Amino acid sequence: SQQGEEDPQALSIQEGENATMNCSYKTSINNLQWYRQNSGRGLVHLILIRSNEREKHSGRLRVTLDTSKKSSSLLITASRAADTASYFCATDIFHDMRFGAGTRLTVKP
């Protein structure tokens, strides 16, 4: 069964705008990861945030984690058309990596 649930399911923005995606989960985790998938291709690992971390940055990506609310957010700043993809959160609980259904992001040029 799914652990993480992304919100929104779909997001459409203009190039240059920021995109925010949220992930909620149900049980305690070791870490939470975000992945990107371009149409039918393999997933690409973006960032990992451990349960004792609150915020992490990687280039134009910013991830936050609130373990008290069991939620995480992924912010993509200054979006580009190439950011168009599906984004998944994945929660790791002792060898068990669970993925959500994803957020489909469309960035219009």
Next chain:
Amino acid sequence: EAQVTQNPRYLITVTGKKLTVTCSQNMNHEYMSWYRQDPGLGLRQIYYSMNVEVTDKGDVPEGYKVSRKEKRNFPLILESPSPNQTSLYFCASSLASGDGYTFGSGTRLTVV
């Protein structure tokens, strides 16, 4: 180049005909896993392996088998495929459990 290689990329087969999807990684990763991806359901774990000769069931193991005789290879076996196993399959590996995954390019399987 560090990668996870799956073969084949596309496969159409008939119900009941045994098939194997191969997965190989060249990063000396200990942890390997198989997922299936279906519309609206995200990725669901089929089996995972923490090291050679150590495998365990994921969420949806029914109808699948795996083996891990060597560290680099983790084949997925469908002994008697059925149409409900039509899906997009991904193999993934990581240095250890809980680390970021490297995914293969996927195998699109159709069972008729």
